[in-house]
Amino acid sequence: MTREPVLGTPVPRLEAETKTHGTARYAGDVLPEHLAFAWPVPATVALGRVAGIDADDAARAPGVLAVLTHENAPRLHPGEDGTLDVLQSPAVPHRGWPAALVVADTLDNAREAAALLRVRYEPETAELLTGPQDPRAYRPEQANGGHEADLDTGDFAEAFAAAPVRLDLTYRIPALHNHPMEPHTSTALWQENGDLVVYDSNQGSTTVRDTLADLFGLEPGQVRVITQHVGGGFGSKGTPRPQAVLAAMAAKVVGRPVRLALPRGQMAALVGHRAASVQRVRLGADPGGRLLALAHDAFNSTSTVREFAEQSAVPARVMYAVGNLRTTHRVAALPIPSPSWMRAPGECPGMFALESAMDELACSCGVDPIELRVRNEPTVEPGSGRPFAARSLTECLREGARRFDWDRREPAPRSRREGRLLLGTGVAASTYPLLLVPSRAEVQAVAGGFEVRVNATDIGTGARTVLAQIAADALDVPLESVRIRIGDSALPPAPVAGGSAGTNAWGWAVHDAARALRRQLADGGPDLAAADTGAAVADAPDLARHAFGAQFAEVAVDRDTGEVRLRRLLGVFAVGRVLNPRTARSQLAGGMAMGASMALMEGSPLDAAFGDFTARDLAAYHVAGYADLPRMEVAWLDETEPHATPMGSKGIGEIGIVGTAAAVANAVHHATGVRVRDLPLHVERLLQPWHSEDPR
Numbered sequence: 001m002t003r004e005p006v007l008g009t010p011v012p013r014l015e016a017e018t019k020t021h022g023t024a025r026y027a028g029d030v031l032p033e034h035l036a037f038a039w040p041v042p043a044t045v046a047l048g049r050v051a052g053i054d055a056d057d058a059a060r061a062p063g064v065l066a067v068l069t070h071e072n073a074p075r076l077h078p079g080e081d082g083t084l085d086v087l088q089s090p091a092v093p094h095r096g097w098p099a100a101l102v103v104a105d106t107l108d109n110a111r112e113a114a115a116l117l118r119v120r121y122e123p124e125t126a127e128l129l130t131g132p133q134d135p136r137a138y139r140p141e142q143a144n145g146g147h148e149a150d151l152d153t154g155d156f157a158e159a160f161a162a163a164p165v166r167l168d169l170t171y172r173i174p175a176l177h178n179h180p181m182e183p184h185t186s187t188a189l190w191q192e193n194g195d196l197v198v199y200d201s202n203q204g205s206t207t208v209r210d211t212l213a214d215l216f217g218l219e220p221g222q223v224r225v226i227t228q229h230v231g232g233g234f235g236s237k238g239t240p241r242p243q244a245v246l247a248a249m250a251a252k253v254v255g256r257p258v259r260l261a262l263p264r265g266q267m268a269a270l271v272g273h274r275a276a277s278v279q280r281v282r283l284g285a286d287p288g289g290r291l292l293a294l295a296h297d298a299f300n301s302t303s304t305v306r307e308f309a310e311q312s313a314v315p316a317r318v319m320y321a322v323g324n325l326r327t328t329h330r331v332a333a334l335p336i337p338s339p340s341w342m343r344a345p346g347e348c349p350g351m352f353a354l355e356s357a358m359d360e361l362a363c364s365c366g367v368d369p370i371e372l373r374v375r376n377e378p379t380v381e382p383g384s385g386r387p388f389a390a391r392s393l394t395e396c397l398r399e400g401a402r403r404f405d406w407d408r409r410e411p412a413p414r415s416r417r418e419g420r421l422l423l424g425t426g427v428a429a430s431t432y433p434l435l436l437v438p439s440r441a442e443v444q445a446v447a448g449g450f451e452v453r454v455n456a457t458d459i460g461t462g463a464r465t466v467l468a469q470i471a472a473d474a475l476d477v478p479l480e481s482v483r484i485r486i487g488d489s490a491l492p493p494a495p496v497a498g499g500s501a502g503t504n505a506w507g508w509a510v511h512d513a514a515r516a517l518r519r520q521l522a523d524g525g526p527d528l529a530a531a532d533t534g535a536a537v538a539d540a541p542d543l544a545r546h547a548f549g550a551q552f553a554e555v556a557v558d559r560d561t562g563e564v565r566l567r568r569l570l571g572v573f574a575v576g577r578v579l580n581p582r583t584a585r586s587q588l589a590g591g592m593a594m595g596a597s598m599a600l601m602e603g604s605p606l607d608a609a610f611g612d613f614t615a616r617d618l619a620a621y622h623v624a625g626y627a628d629l630p631r632m633e634v635a636w637l638d639e640t641e642p643h644a645t646p647m648g649s650k651g652i653g654e655i656g657i658v659g660t661a662a663a664v665a666n667a668v669h670h671a672t673g674v675r676v677r678d679l680p681l682h683v684e685r686l687l688q689p690w691h692s693e694d695p696r
């Protein structure tokens with residue numbers, strides 16, 4: 001019997017109809033009886049303590065059920081993540097920190113009453129301006145992702161001093177916000193037996209369950225977190241967030257189910273951001289552009305509540321052949337909101353700096369930027385000395401060059417015009433690690449087909465769909481006979497939708513369980529099979545596993561106004577086997593759109609007096625819309641990763657954002673001759689140098 005292949009085909013999202021019809025239930029859509037609503041009251045000082053709260057007016061307002069403060073809120077068992085220790089002390093570590101929580105019978109009543117609360121603060125002086133020279137800067141124990149903070153090979157200082165070509169460049173990226181369309185939302189209810197049920201918007205409800213159990217002193221089996229549909233996360237829902245803790249506290253106090261959907265204006269301070277960063281890149285090379293020395297020193301601001309050291313210097317340990325390498329991470333902890341994960345933490349900002357610097361080196365040496373990268377292609381991973389698994393960066397660059405007619409490009413900047421428009425093209429490389437993470441899954445033969453159970457999370461990526469494809473393929477049955485159950489911590493535990501690792505982690509376990517079930521059924525064995533990939537992950541060979549890509553941009557810059565318009569964006573990726581071209585394209589194009597948005601308009605200024613972000617809603621925090629973007633051209637190589645999962649896939653969720661901003665900035669330099677090292681590429685950054693007739 002031959003069956004149409006299902007893995008690798010563009011299956012539409014299984015939940016597409018429920019989403020377009022509005023019947024898909026998100027965390028804020030469940031309507032338990034007697035539901036009450038909570039509204040947080042954000043602290044209005046940058047640093048200090050709550051000295052007194054006058055809650056009389058708020059408590060008497062219509063419909064108010066409770067006013068929670070640090071004085072009366074349930075005590076928590078504090079864990080590692082300080083952002084969750086809400087209403088436990090009078091301390092205000094940053095502006096926007098919850099000083100109180102009002103609970104009422106309706107959302108409007110909760111919001112009205114919150115405005116009546118009078119909180120008195122004892123402010124302290126906050127020193128908010130920072131940079132790499134800040135005396136408060138220190139070396140963290142580790143950079144995010146468990147990476148060593150510092151890693152050196154050879155002797156950078158000596159090799160750099162002796163290099164014929166030397167560049168010493170500094171790049172700045174402002175704070176960026178994830179801003180998923182669905183705000184962070186929880187609907188919490190306590191059952192009569194003391195168990196806690198939370199409908200929560202997150203990227204991994206096993207982690208949320210375990211964290212809530214710890215905080216409330218419960219066994220994990222007493223907590224159930226349900227996450228059926230999620231309206232985006234981009235990393236901001238990758239860790240448990242305070243709305244889940246506050247909703248559970250409030251539900252306990254009022255004895256009713258409570259919903260807390262964070263107001264958009266409070267998200268910037270409470271659910272993480274990409275840290276504002278300063279990166280110094282030094283490149284020493286021979287006249288042909290071969291690297292002799294490379295230093296990448298990354299600095300970012302973090303908070304006093306939770307340390308976050310973005311691993312921006314880590315890609316320099318992966319990308320190019322260089323014997324003398326220095327990579328460092330430093331942070332300064334300030335009274336500001338806590339940064340955290342945002343799509344491709346580390347790789348995204350790090351590759352903006354490194355890939356801009358490589359373009360600057362290409363210009364300095366008079367070498368084509370693609371040829372420069374090819375000349376510096378390593379044979380082993382420079383930082384670790386490990387051999388690479390599949391590494392196809394050169395092929396991505398070559399394929400992109402072919403599609404982009406790169407050989408017709410005039411290398412000199414400012415050499416193409418169309419009336420007032422200056423035209424240019426740029427290229428940058430892209431990379432993201434292939435992380436192997438253990439997961440469990442079950443597959444059972446049920447009436448009419450098979451049921452797959454795994455606590456995966458579909459944050460809009462198509463996880464459900466691709467898991468059904470993996471199961472159908474491994475069972476050798478049609479897609480229609482597979483039913484997928486995900487998004488519930490009562491299911492077999494599974495890792496977060498993060499690190500571009502979800503499909504590989506869950507899919508590997510689903511594959512193994514499905515294969516085991518197929519064998520069992522053939523032998524007349526039981527109808528249920530379970531898999532745990534923990535041992536297989538631990539036994540995986542010690543290779544440097546990364547996805548690679550090449551990003552190409554064409555821009556038109558208005559000579560008089562400085563307006564930058566994107567004309568073309570092309571990404572060519574080597575991401576292993578593509579399991580669903582429809583959802584994969586959407587991930588890669590979405591990442592590129594986010595990278596272009598970061599290049600052109602995103603940025604969240606920190607108010608130097610108040611220590612909070614001034615752009616707290618989607619009117620002030622600009623993200624690219626359709627009119628700002630060209631048609632996304634996404635391509636991938638025919639690649640299979642043989643050294644990782646049985647599917648041969650790599651991660652695709654994040655690599656699309658990596659390198660895009662550098663490709664755009666490099667194109668702007670090619671168009672105008674102006675090198676912008678501070679994002680975003682606002683018009684004033686372009687106009688200033690060329691109106692002073694000194695194009696850098």
Ligand code: MOS
Pocket residue numbers: 203234235236238341342343344345497498499500
């Ligand atoms: Mo993603 S930033 O790894 O959740």
